[in-house]
Amino acid sequence: MEWETVIGLEIHAQLSTKSKIFSSASTLFGQAPNSQACAVDLGLPGVLPVLNVEAVNKAIKFGLAVGAHINQRNIFDRKNYFYPDLPKGYQISQMDIPIVGEGEIEITVDGEVKIVGITRAHLEEDAGKSVHDMFNEYTAVDLNRAGTPLLEIVSEPDMRSAKEAVTYAKKIHSLLQYIGICDGNMQEGSFRCDANVSIRPIGQEELGTRAELKNINSFKFLERAINLEVERQQDILEEGGSVAQETRLYDAVKHETRSMRSKEEANDYRYFPDPDLLPVEISNELMASIKASLPELPVEKKARFIAQLGLNEYDADVLTSQKSLADYFEATLEDNEKNAKLCANWVMGELSALLNKNQLEIDQSLVSPQALSLLVTRIGDDTISGKIAKDVFKAMWEGEGSADEIIKSKGLKQMTDTGEIEAIVDDTIANNTAQVEQFKSGNEKILGFFVGQAMKATQGKANPKLLNELLRKKLS
Amino acid sequence: MSIHTKTIAQLAQGLKNKEFSSVEITQHYLDRINKSDLNAFITVTDELAMQQAQASDDKIASGNGGILTGIPYAHKDIFCTQGVKTSVGSKMLDNFISPYDATVSHHLNQADLVMLGKSNMDEFAMGSSNENSFYGDVKNPWNKNKIPGGSSGGSAAAVAGGLSCFATGTDTGGSIRQPASLCGITGLKPTYGRVSRYGMIAYASSLDQAGPMTKTAEDAAIVLNAMAGFDEKDSTSAQQDVPDYTANLNDSIKDLTIGLPKEFFSEGLDDAVATEVMNAVKEFEAMGATVKEISLPNSAYAIPTYYIVAPCECSSNLSRLDGVRYGYRCDDPKDLEDLYLRSRSEGFGAEVKRRIMIGAYALSAGYYDAYYLKAQKTRHLISEDFKKAFADVDVIMGPVSPTTAFDLGSVKDSVSMYLADIYTLSANLAGLPGMSIPAGFSNKLPVGLQLIGNYWSESKLLNIAHQFQKQTDWHAKIPEEG
Numbered sequence: 031m032e033w034e035t036v037i038g039l040e041i042h043a044q045l046s047t048k049s050k051i052f053s054s055a056s057t058l059f060g061q062a063p064n065s066q067a068c069a070v071d072l073g074l075p076g077v078l079p080v081l082n083v084e085a086v087n088k089a090i091k092f093g094l095a096v097g098a099h100i101n102q103r104n105i106f107d108r109k110n111y112f113y114p115d116l117p118k119g120y121q122i123s124q125m126d127i128p129i130v131g132e133g134e135i136e137i138t139v140d141g142e143v144k145i146v147g148i149t150r151a152h153l154e155e156d157a158g159k160s161v162h163d164m165f166n167e168y169t170a171v172d173l174n175r176a177g178t179p180l181l182e183i184v185s186e187p188d189m190r191s192a193k194e195a196v197t198y199a200k201k202i203h204s205l206l207q208y209i210g211i212c213d214g215n216m217q218e219g220s221f222r223c224d225a226n227v228s229i230r231p232i233g234q235e236e237l238g239t240r241a242e243l244k245n246i247n248s249f250k251f252l253e254r255a256i257n258l259e260v261e262r263q264q265d266i267l268e269e270g271g272s273v274a275q276e277t278r279l280y281d282a283v284k285h286e287t288r289s290m291r292s293k294e295e296a297n298d299y300r301y302f303p304d305p306d307l308l309p310v311e312i313s314n315e316l317m318a319s320i321k322a323s324l325p326e327l328p329v330e331k332k333a334r335f336i337a338q339l340g341l342n343e344y345d346a347d348v349l350t351s352q353k354s355l356a357d358y359f360e361a362t363l364e365d366n367e368k369n370a371k372l373c374a375n376w377v378m379g380e381l382s383a384l385l386n387k388n389q390l391e392i393d394q395s396l397v398s399p400q401a402l403s404l405l406v407t408r409i410g411d412d413t414i415s416g417k418i419a420k421d422v423f424k425a426m427w428e429g430e431g432s433a434d435e436i437i438k439s440k441g442l443k444q445m446t447d448t449g450e451i452e453a454i455v456d457d458t459i460a461n462n463t464a465q466v467e468q469f470k471s472g473n474e475k476i477l478g479f480f481v482g483q484a485m486k487a488t489q490g491k492a493n494p495k496l497l498n499e500l501l502r503k504k505l506s
Numbered sequence: 507m508s509i510h511t512k513t514i515a516q517l518a519q520g521l522k523n524k525e526f527s528s529v530e531i532t533q534h535y536l537d538r539i540n541k542s543d544l545n546a547f548i549t550v551t552d553e554l555a556m557q558q559a560q561a562s563d564d565k566i567a568s569g570n571g572g573i574l575t576g577i578p579y580a581h582k583d584i585f586c587t588q589g590v591k592t593s594v595g596s597k598m599l600d601n602f603i604s605p606y607d608a609t610v611s612h613h614l615n616q617a618d619l620v621m622l623g624k625s626n627m628d629e630f631a632m633g634s635s636n637e638n639s640f641y642g643d644v645k646n647p648w649n650k651n652k653i654p655g656g657s658s659g660g661s662a663a664a665v666a667g668g669l670s671c672f673a674t675g676t677d678t679g680g681s682i683r684q685p686a687s688l689c690g691i692t693g694l695k696p697t698y699g700r701v702s703r704y705g706m707i708a709y710a711s712s713l714d715q716a717g718p719m720t721k722t723a724e725d726a727a728i729v730l731n732a733m734a735g736f737d738e739k740d741s742t743s744a745q746q747d748v749p750d751y752t753a754n755l756n757d758s759i760k761d762l763t764i765g766l767p768k769e770f771f772s773e774g775l776d777d778a779v780a781t782e783v784m785n786a787v788k789e790f791e792a793m794g795a796t797v798k799e800i801s802l803p804n805s806a807y808a809i810p811t812y813y814i815v816a817p818c819e820c821s822s823n824l825s826r827l828d829g830v831r832y833g834y835r836c837d838d839p840k841d842l843e844d845l846y847l848r849s850r851s852e853g854f855g856a857e858v859k860r861r862i863m864i865g866a867y868a869l870s871a872g873y874y875d876a877y878y879l880k881a882q883k884t885r886h887l888i889s890e891d892f893k894k895a896f897a898d899v900d901v902i903m904g905p906v907s908p909t910t911a912f913d914l915g916s917v918k919d920s921v922s923m924y925l926a927d928i929y930t931l932s933a934n935l936a937g938l939p940g941m942s943i944p945a946g947f948s949n950k951l952p953v954g955l956q957l958i959g960n961y962w963s964e965s966k967l968l969n970i971a972h973q974f975q976k977q978t979d980w981h982a983k984i985p986e987e988g
Binding site: 069072073074075076077078079080081108110112114117118119120171298300301302305306307308 | 586711824831
């Protein structure tokens with residue numbers, strides 16, 4: 031049977047506020063255990079939560095960026111369950127009326143544009159961390175993370191492959207950084223994904239029973255975990271079994287998913303409105319001021335790159351896929367917009383290759399956008415050829431100086447003096463009479479040989495266009 | 507007139523005139539507490555009290571004292587007090603020394619008050635008789651075989667029994683007004699949001715409100731001045747200016763319109779209590795007030811509504827008491843579930859467990875709409891009844907409790923006990939301010955008159971109560987000792 035995969039994602043994005051969502055304790059990562067947990071985070075008797083408005087502003091920002099409906103009156107609820115890293119015995123979250131309602135986002139997979147629906151996004155507090163392997167026989171609890179603001183972004187089950195799911199997750203990840211509400215650091219848990227995965231026979235409208243995959247902390251694992259789960263479900267269904275609705279934990283080391291809890295074991299969270307917090311009221315003025323503060327969104331930037339810079343769809347998509355990449359590219363355009371296409375090629379070509387080879391991120395590049403811009407300018411004004419530029423770029427990467435310094439010190443400036451080139455062309459023709467005969471007898475391809483010889487004689491510095499013209503003229 | 511029968515206003519005058527020092531009056535109260543068998547205190551903070559008294563005397567000597575400087579009081583053991591055990595009447599927090607001060611505690615410290623100790627209470631403020639305390643029953647100073655009322659029973663007994671000049675209380679369903687009524691003192695539950703709940707251990711967050719328990723309305727006004735105010739640590743506290751609650755005590759009440767809800771005078775109300783309440787109402791008429799019968803048609807739903815809302819909230823509020831970070835932990839838990847199960851089973855008393863169970867049940871999937879949501883709707887209807895009533899009347903009067911104090915151990919089933927709150931619950935559900943003032947006696951036991959005012963009308967209530975206390979001396983009666 032042919033199966034169709036159906037995926038929905040729940041993304042937990044940590045909002046980059048200085049203090050926690052309901053207390054004034056710091057959200058700084060990597061501090062000594064329990065050093066950033068105040069009375070409120072510890073859930074001492076008598077303490078009360080006070081909402082951090084920065085978290086609200088950031089959630090609104092996200093909502094506006096995905097064209098979502100903002101619930102201008104939204105409610106915090108308590109989600110009740112017992113766990114040692116949940117100090118109050120309930121998590122403050124949003125159930126019936128989340129801050130962000132329905133929205134959507136566009137993704138491009140294999141050249142095809144697809145819209146993924148966003149069901150909702152709500153604010154909640156993170157739990158602490160249970161550490162099981164530090165003390166013999168004991169579990170340690172670190173409450174530094176307790177109360178960190180999270181935005182849980184829930185998608186519609188609109189994705190049909192692991193690849194689409196990853197593309198969507200990357201798109202959200204990128205958008206959050208564009209609008210400056212999440213640092214996106216997946217190692218530190220600032221961006222976490224749960225995937226709801228089910229399969230159904232192609233053509234069937236009704237959804238299959240889903241499994242929720244948890245504990246996925248990289249895009250690579252997201253793709254692997256989904257593919258693994260799809261295989262598992264197919265095996266079950268093809269053997270006549272049925273998929274159980276359950277939560278499964280992905281183990282990246284063993285590359286397997288295993289059951290965490292079944293539907294029957296699922297908690298009854300006994301949600302109800304938190305009586306310690308008032309409904310959140312968002313004024314039209316606040317909405318307007320946040321809207322005005324939104325930076326250019328990836329989709330807008332992409333359109334501008336195409337319309338204003340003449341980039342093609344693919345290049346514009348790649349260059350806007352990450353905020354840091356787009357920032358770098360735009361920095362190379364300063365006073366250099368006429369070479370935009372060339373800049374794009376260099377950023378996506380030579381630069382990306384070197385970054386990949388050295389496993390560096392774009393913001394760790396050893397060549398600054400300004401330095402690259404100068405190099406591209408020198409190609410554009412015929413100071414050097416594109417081929418020579420690659421050597422100059424390598425030298426720049428090695429820290430040998432600016433493009434101009436390297437061109438000068440290595441004497442790489444392109445030969446553009448017709449007389450000078452003409453002399454070399456004459457020499458080349460005089461020294462290769464046999465090949466001249468071949469050319470004259472109709473072997474046009476031999477022209478490349480002359481170009482090569484002449485280039486060699488100029489150490490590659492001859493302007494290729496001039497050289498070609500002169501050779502052709504002299505040989506005929 | 508001895509020290510322990512004096513009001514705050516009288517003690518403040520005496521301190522100012524150097525008739526006695528704060529150290530002397532504090533020692534006087536500590537001696538009385540020491541000899542008392544009322545069991546009104548869970549913790550007596552004698553050393554701290556003497557330090558505070560000495561500091562107060564210094565302050566008075568330097569001319570920097572305020573009206574409350576050096577006045578000894580009892581603080582309900584529901585308010586967190588830094589460095590002092592805060593047990594909330596429960597075995598669960600018997601070992602809990604609070605690392606921080608509640609906002610109310612902070613305000614009272616700022617006012618240079620002298621804390622004599624932490625007063626006894628029903629466990630987690632759940633109860634109407636103070637028989638649910640881990641620290642034992644509190645006795646009614648008027649008759650030691652009787653209950654003092656609850657949950658602020660220790661506070662009421664301390665004030666009535668001359669063990670403190672005044673006390674703090676909290677009122678979720680009547681826990682200030684009912685014990686004030688049964689012990690013959692003045693108690694005020696302010697409008698919800700008037701006093702910060704930060705550091706006041708939560709029972710039912712949307713209903714809990716702290717207030718003063720005093721000998722007179724004037725004293726209640728003085729204490730409320732110190733307790734009230736917006737607190738940025740409590741999102742439900744109101745950003746509303748705090749007037750001087752003593753400013754209008756002497757306003758005339760001759761144009762007052764009093765509403766008597768017929769539902770408060772129906773079946774179940776003790777005849778003698780009804781008589782005393784009506785005598786008090788007549789006293790107001792004699793002072794020029796007009797009396798009108800009104801109706802609060804949904805008040806019959808107050809008990810079922812309250813006993814859904816409060817348990818739902820408490821089932822969640824008390825989840826943090828899990829034996830993990832502080833409080834009682836069972837011996838040798840064999841795993842996490844055992845730790846939770848036994849710590850909570852052993853640490854909580856029967857009534858607390860009962861309400862947690864009711865609340866968890868009412869909130870569970872499939873029951874939420876039928877119970878919690880329904881209760882929210884009736885709660886709204888109850889508030890609407892009051893809104894309509896206050897279009898016609900300035901204040902609502904009636905009994906606080908259907909009977910006078912009953913015998914310790916005499917009410918055995920929960921439902922009968924819950925009925926004791928029948929007249930007080932509505933004000934909490936609507937968030938309105940309410941008072942109990944002494945209005946007579948039946949069988950040598952005090953009877954209280956309840957006043958319910960519109961939102962933020964504390965000044966008016968205190969004015970009405972003060973005018974009544976100028977005409978009567980019920981508030982000045984003290985129990986015989988011996």
